Amino acid sequence: MGDRVFAPDAPESPFPLLPLRNGVLFPGTVTTLAVGRPQSLAILRQVKPGQTVIGVAVQKDSRVADPSFDDLHAVGTFARVVGVQRHGDNAVMLSLQGLSRFELKGLVETTPAWLADGLPLREPVRDELEAQFLADSLKTRIGQADNQLATRLGQTPPNETPGRFADRVASALELPPEKAMTVLSQPDVIERLRLVTQLVGEALAVREVRQKIDDEVRKELNKNQREAVLREQMRAIKRELGEDQAEQVDNLRERIAKADLPEDVRTVAERELRRLEGMNAAQAEANVIRTYLEWIADTPWRVRVEVKDDIQAVEDKLDADHFGLKDPKRRILEHLAVLKVAKNPRGTILCLVGPPGVGKTSIGQSIADATGRPFVRLALGGVRDEAEIRGHRRTYVGAMPGRIISALKKVKAKNPVMLLDEIDKLGQWWNGSPESALLEVLDPEQNHTFTDHYMELPFDLSEVLFICTANSLDTISAPLRDRLEIVEVSGYTHDEKLHIAKNHLLPRQLRDHGIHEGAMVVSDKALASIIREYTREAGVRQLNREIVRLCRNLALRIAKEPDSANTTLFVEPETLKDLLGKSKFRDEVAERSGQPGVATGLAWTPVGGDILFIETSLMPGKGATQITGKLGEVMTESARAALSYVRSHASELGIDPSFLETKDLHIHVPAGAVPKDGPSAGVTIFTAIASLLTGRIVRSDTAMTGEATLRGRVLPVGGIKEKVLAAHRAGLRRIVLPHKNERDIEDIPEETRAELTFVLVEDMSEVLAAALEPKPADVDVTTPDVQVAPVPATGKSVGGPHA
Numbered sequence: 001m002g003d004r005v006f007a008p009d010a011p012e013s014p015f016p017l018l019p020l021r022n023g024v025l026f027p028g029t030v031t032t033l034a035v036g037r038p039q040s041l042a043i044l045r046q047v048k049p050g051q052t053v054i055g056v057a058v059q060k061d062s063r064v065a066d067p068s069f070d071d072l073h074a075v076g077t078f079a080r081v082v083g084v085q086r087h088g089d090n091a092v093m094l095s096l097q098g099l100s101r102f103e104l105k106g107l108v109e110t111t112p113a114w115l116a117d118g119l120p121l122r123e124p125v126r127d128e129l130e131a132q133f134l135a136d137s138l139k140t141r142i143g144q145a146d147n148q149l150a151t152r153l154g155q156t157p158p159n160e161t162p163g164r165f166a167d168r169v170a171s172a173l174e175l176p177p178e179k180a181m182t183v184l185s186q187p188d189v190i191e192r193l194r195l196v197t198q199l200v201g202e203a204l205a206v207r208e209v210r211q212k213i214d215d216e217v218r219k220e221l222n223k224n225q226r227e228a229v230l231r232e233q234m235r236a237i238k239r240e241l242g243e244d245q246a247e248q249v250d251n252l253r254e255r256i257a258k259a260d261l262p263e264d265v266r267t268v269a270e271r272e273l274r275r276l277e278g279m280n281a282a283q284a285e286a287n288v289i290r291t292y293l294e295w296i297a298d299t300p301w302r303v304r305v306e307v308k309d310d311i312q313a314v315e316d317k318l319d320a321d322h323f324g325l326k327d328p329k330r331r332i333l334e335h336l337a338v339l340k341v342a343k344n345p346r347g348t349i350l351c352l353v354g355p356p357g358v359g360k361t362s363i364g365q366s367i368a369d370a371t372g373r374p375f376v377r378l379a380l381g382g383v384r385d386e387a388e389i390r391g392h393r394r395t396y397v398g399a400m401p402g403r404i405i406s407a408l409k410k411v412k413a414k415n416p417v418m419l420l421d422e423i424d425k426l427g428q429w430w431n432g433s434p435e436s437a438l439l440e441v442l443d444p445e446q447n448h449t450f451t452d453h454y455m456e457l458p459f460d461l462s463e464v465l466f467i468c469t470a471n472s473l474d475t476i477s478a479p480l481r482d483r484l485e486i487v488e489v490s491g492y493t494h495d496e497k498l499h500i501a502k503n504h505l506l507p508r509q510l511r512d513h514g515i516h517e518g519a520m521v522v523s524d525k526a527l528a529s530i531i532r533e534y535t536r537e538a539g540v541r542q543l544n545r546e547i548v549r550l551c552r553n554l555a556l557r558i559a560k561e562p563d564s565a566n567t568t569l570f571v572e573p574e575t576l577k578d579l580l581g582k583s584k585f586r587d588e589v590a591e592r593s594g595q596p597g598v599a600t601g602l603a604w605t606p607v608g609g610d611i612l613f614i615e616t617s618l619m620p621g622k623g624a625t626q627i628t629g630k631l632g633e634v635m636t637e638s639a640r641a642a643l644s645y646v647r648s649h650a651s652e653l654g655i656d657p658s659f660l661e662t663k664d665l666h667i668h669v670p671a672g673a674v675p676k677d678g679p680s681a682g683v684t685i686f687t688a689i690a691s692l693l694t695g696r697i698v699r700s701d702t703a704m705t706g707e708a709t710l711r712g713r714v715l716p717v718g719g720i721k722e723k724v725l726a727a728h729r730a731g732l733r734r735i736v737l738p739h740k741n742e743r744d745i746e747d748i749p750e751e752t753r754a755e756l757t758f759v760l761v762e763d764m765s766e767v768l769a770a771a772l773e774p775k776p777a778d779v780d781v782t783t784p785d786v787q788v789a790p791v792p793a794t795g796k797s798v799g800g801p802h803a
Contacts, residue, residue: 009053009099010078010120014108016043016054017076017116018094021062024180025077026167027098028160035092037065042113044092047081054079055116056096057104058181069107075121075185076104098167101187123163125189134193135162138169142200149173149203163189166196173203248290249277255297262301265457269296288394295401295455298409304463305413308372309340317370322359323504324496324749328352331487332367339465349442351423351468354489355608355722357539360469363489364419373465374411378403381422386432389441391454401454404441404461415463423480424470435480442466442483472606490721491538491608493752494531494729501527505544513551520554522547522571529573533583536729538608538722546580553579594700597692599771601684602705602727602735603676604719609726611703612681613670614688621664629669632677639667641710642686645764646693649712653768654775655693665689680717682708683736686764687771696772703727704736704771712764720744728752736761736770 018040025031035041043054057076064071083095101121109115125131142150152172156165170183179199186192256269272289279286311333318329335350352360361377368375383389391402400406408414420442426435440446447461473481492500502524510517535542550571558565571579597616602609627639643665650657667685669676683706691698705723707715716738725748727735737745739760745753759770 009080010102011053011055013105013117013119014115015118016047016052017104017107017114018043018054018056018079019067019072019114020056020058022177024058024171024175024177024184025056025079025096025098026171026180026184027077027100028164028167029171030082030095030097032093032095035094039066039111039113041092044084044094047084049081049083052081053099054081054096055102055104055118056098057116058177058184066110068110069104072104073181073185074104075181076102076118077184078102078120101184121187123187123189125163127190131162131189131193134190134197135165138193138197138200139165141197142169149200161189162193166192169196169200173199175199249273252276252290252293252297256293259297260302261296265296265301268457269293272296288399292394292454295405295409296457299405299455299459300408300412300414301459303413304415305373307415308370309336310370311337311340314367314370317366318363321366322363323500324492325359325363325489327747328363328487328489331485332363335485336367336371348444348485349466349468349483350487351470351484352487352489353470353473355491355538355606356471357537357541357544358489358491359539360489361419361421364417364467364469367465367467368417371417371465374413374416375419376407376411376416377419377421378407379421380434381425382427383434384427384429386434386437387453389434389437391452393453394456399454401452402437404450405452405455405459408459408464414460415465417465417467420466420468422470423468424472424475426475435477439479439483442468442480474606488721490747491725492540493725493749494528495751496749497531497540497543498524498527500540501531501543501547505540505547509544509547509551513548513555515551515554515558518568519558519565520550520569520571522550523573525573526571526576529576530580532729533585534576534580536585538725549580594697596695596697597688599684599688599691599698600703600732601681602703602723603681604678604722609719609722609724611726611730611732612676612684614681614684615668615670616688616692617666617668618659618663618692619666620662622662623660624664625660626664626666627668628666629672630675631669632675634679635669635677635681638679638682638708639685642682642689642708643667645686645708645710645712646689649764650693653690653694655690659693679707679715680705680719682706683714683764683767687767690768691772694772694775696775698771699734699773701732702734702736702771703730703732704767706736706738706741706761706767708764714738714761714763714767716740721747724748724756725752728756733757734759734770736767738762 018035020033023031023033035044046052047054055076056079057072059067060071060073078099078101079096080099081094082097085093085095087093101123102118103121105117105119107114107116139156142153149169149172153168160168166183166189170180173196175183183192183195183199186195253273256266256273261269272293276286276289276293279289314336315329315333318325318332322329332350335348352363354360364377365375367373387402389402389404391405392399401409404418407418408416420438423438426433426438428435440450441461444462447464449458450461451458468484470476473486476484502522506522506527507517510520530546531543534546537543554569557569577583599614601612601614603612604610625640625643627636631639646653646655647657647660650659667689669681683704686708687698687704690696705717705720707717709715720737720741721744724735724745733755734757736759739762742760745758748756759766761767761770
């Protein structure tokens with residue numbers, strides 16, 4: 001082995017070498033393989049299909065990307081390049097025809113291409129007759145026993161030697177690389193034929209075993225199918241004889257016996273069981289009764305969970321989950337304390353009312369966790385069918401109980417915490433009002449005998465701890481509102497949002513995004529900038545979204561650069577633009593103030609308080625008054641009343657009484673696409689008109705609210721806390737309020753009150769004294785030069801006197 005022999009197709013050393021990760025190329029066979037390594041591609045740049053002969057060697061370990069001499073088997077195959085097909089820059093399909101064996105002596109070069117030194121390998125035949133006999137015997141055995149292998153071998157080429165036949169059979173066997181290399185490394189033809197004959201025998205034995213197993217599995221499947229058909233036939237026979245119905249009735253009777261049912265419910269269940277026994281299972285009514293009995297058995301008529309009445313534990317849980325909200329927490333604790341002391345489950349129904357994102361829904365979950373009750377949430381937004389609450393009568397096809405009974409069945413207890421979410425968004429439809437159905441559910445004097453239309457049996461809901469949530473009370477009917485104890489959940493202050501973001505939102509989002517806390521440090525100044533410049537809300541929902549954006553930004557950086565996971569991202573105000581984009585909100589007060597005729601008011605909306613701008617302008621005309629901004633009837637009347645007061649007191653205000661003879665007055669409230677109504681903007685409209693006609697500028701740090709009468713009195717309005725918090729968010733520090741709203745100032749958080757100055761007024765003259773700057777000496781009050789810049793819509797709406 002290793003002696004140089006005559007091989008006319010063998011290239012001279014050194015010759016190009018192509019290492020193969022998998023598979024073995026035998027002499028006399030043709031194969032196509034993918035080439036992608038740089039050294040292999042370098043070889044193909046110089047080959048000529050049909051002429052170039054290269055060496056092919058097999059790697060010992062396919063995972064090695066850049067093999068050395070020690071990584072290659074010692075015996076390879078000389079092969080002629082038959083064809084080259086290129087797919088893109090780095091994907092090439094190469095067709096090779098095996099020629100003869102060679103012994104690999106070493107690698108001469110490894111870059112830019114592999115060049116090897118090797119010698120053609122002698123393939124001795126000791127006995128030509130024995131070799132031919134072994135080849136014929138192998139050919140006969142393959143033809144008789146293995147049609148697939150015979151098909152892969154195809155027609156025998158003319159003048160094929162026994163050695164090449166053995167190579168073709170080994171290639172057709174699709175052997176593992178180790179066994180294939182054993183055949184390739186055997187130069188002796190007779191020994192190679194015996195080895196291939198042995199491998200063919202092993203392959204045939206494996207195939208026989210596999211075929212036997214497949215036959216047994218097929219027989220078992222046929223047996224199972226036959227048994228399934230017989231079972232279905234038996235069930236059909238039982239249905240005809242009524243035996244299947246009897247079995248189902250027995251199962252239902254056992255379930256009902258185990259259930260702890262009230263006496264009246266048990267009476268109904270047993271009556272329906274007797275009806276079901278006398279029916280044919282094929283009747284439609286039988287299926288209705290069967291489903292009804294299953295609901296009776298599964299409903300928790302007397303199943304309760306043990307309730308923890310540790311008020312301190314509830315308080316600790318609420319404090320841990322929700323920062324601030326002192327008044328709502330106190331009201332909830334008082335409610336639970338009454339339930340504990342009085343030992344009477346019939347208590348008031350709490351309704352948490354406030355803007356979105358302040359934690360109304362999560363408060364219910366915290367109560368359930370602290371008391372050990374199961375928690376269930378019913379989303380009532382958009383529900384418009386009374387049957388959603390009370391269920392459908394069993395006369396209808398597909399009837400089922402309402403959401404109340406279904407929720408109790410789900411939690412398997414009659415005393416859960418049940419959150420009725422978005423109760424103010426119930427709809428109305430032609431076939432009943434779901435709000436009316438809730439009157440019985442939420443009345444402590446009636447809900448102990450709540451009757452679902454499907455069940456038609458009284459169920460005691462008095463042990464359910466109902467908690468309702470709403471954004472506004474305007475859409476809740478008076479009878480339903482009368483059954484609720486309203487707990488107002490106002491928006492958060494700037495300091496509260498900062499604390500929530502730092503201690504709750506940011507740590508939670510880092511955990512959710514799989515980022516350790518040290519990977520990102522957000523300074524207090526950066527959080528304050530996010531609150532001020534990227535959010536404008538009463539709650540913290542948008543603030544949480546911005547923090548999620550920060551975490552996603554960091555996660556993307558880690559995904560692109562894994563090494564950055566060990567570094568810390570410091571977030572400062574000056575880096576927010578790169579991380580979150582440009583700021584979403586700007587100081588609108590500074591932009592719109594500084595000119596006569598513009599005043600800043602305060603508005604209440606269902607999503608919290610907001611600031612509102614009133615703009616006025618004079619133009620040549622004949623005394624007409626235009627009022628724009630999609631104002632409601634009440635707000636339009638407030639504007640007319642304010643103008644009438646100014647005209648009737650023109651001399652006192654230092655205004656020419658005839659100012660409207662040659663001028664037209666235009667009053668506009670920006671955000672023209674948003675409906676606005678309510679009397680609480682009367683004071684602001686009056687101030688804007690007085691500012692325009694006197695030429696005195698409204699103080700840029702001042703906002704106001706209040707209803708103005710025709711005699712100049714200032715009447716109280718609602719929603720003071722939400723409005724003041726909105727002014728504080730906008731950077732305003734002086735608030736003009738009706739004197740009778742003085743008691744509402746106590747509801748404002750102490751840290752916010754400390755930063756604000758409140759001016760309490762009873763008369764319009766006091767409003768002007770508090771809101772207007774001194775009159776410039778060079779202003780012509782009859783024709784003030786006022787140019788009001790166009791203002792983009794900001795989405796504000798004015799609340800009514802309840803606001």
